[in-house]
Amino acid sequence: MVSVGHGSSPEQDQDLMFGQSREKRRASRWREYGSIGGDCTGDICPTCQGIGRIPRGQENQLVAVIPCSDQRLKPQHTKLYVSLSVALCLLTCALILFFLFPRSMTLSPVINKSVLVFFTPSTVEMKVTNVLNITNENFVSVQAHDMDLQALIWDTVAGRIKISNVTTVRPRSQKLLTVVIPISIEDVGLNTYCKSSSIRIHTLFLHLQMSMKVFYLGHSEQLSIDTFQYIDCGTNSTVPHAT
Structure with a gap:
């Protein structure tokens, strides 16, 4: 077939x-x-x-492959941006250190303003007024407290005062502080010397020891100073006390 x-x-x-x-x-x-x-x-x-x-839900399961020649892998001005960022950080740190770095505080005597003398039968009482200068070189306010001031005559403590809250000094400024020191002379020889009318000048050598604490920028610092003055214990504003 x-x-x-x-x-x-x-x-x-x-x-x-x-x-x-x-x-x-x-x-x-x-x-x-x-x-x-x-x-x-x-x-x-x-x-x-x-x-x-x-498709929705597959974004976290897929990996994108980008060629090495892709411009997105070679951003422009990278070194410039990094350099500017580093320079800005260094400048910020330098400014912070400059303004917040602790600077010196100074306590210094200015003048012996006055001496008031009072006679009693057994003592010579005096009120010595001194003007002190507190200098603040910091860029923040400073709180001064716990001032201790004592007056010595021939190595003998004749008067002492303590002040808890002294003052506040504004940034980059100075402040004058007036302090009155009570002095009592009980020595017989000094009493005779100060009260003698035959001596025209009654000069005493006064030694002042001062210390004060200041608080600023989170820490406390103590300032100390010694100064010497000549005072007249017989002619300035002598007012007899009632016995």
Whole structure:
């Protein structure tokens, strides 16, 4: 029996075989490319599934690959920005240290303003008024407290005062402080010397020892000073006390 069918040339059979081979290679390549779920979808992108955007919920599962030649990996003016940032930080630190670095505090005598003398039968009472200067070189206010001042005559303590809250000195300024020191002379020889009318000048050598604490920038500091004065114990505003 002879079957009758459509005839084909050898060239057509060869093209058909080559076409089937190409389809097999393409299907194999698709299977190697694959998708996230392992399903082959042909020419459809396995990442976006052909919709042109990343599906919701997969943003944290995908990794972007950027070529080394991409300009986003080479930002411009990086060294300039880093240098400016470092310079700004150094300048800020320098300014903070400059304004907050503790500076010196100075306590100094200015003048012996007056001496008031009072005679009693057994003593010579005096009130010595001194003006002190407190200098603040800091850029913050300074609180002065606990002043201790004592007056000595020939190494003998003749008077002493203590002041708890002294004053507050504003930044970069000076402040004058008036202090009255009571002095009592009980020594017989000094009493005779001060009360003698035959002596025209009754000069005493007064030694003042002063100390004061100052508080600023979170820490406390003690200032001390010694000064020497000449006072007249017989002629300045002498008023007899009632006995």
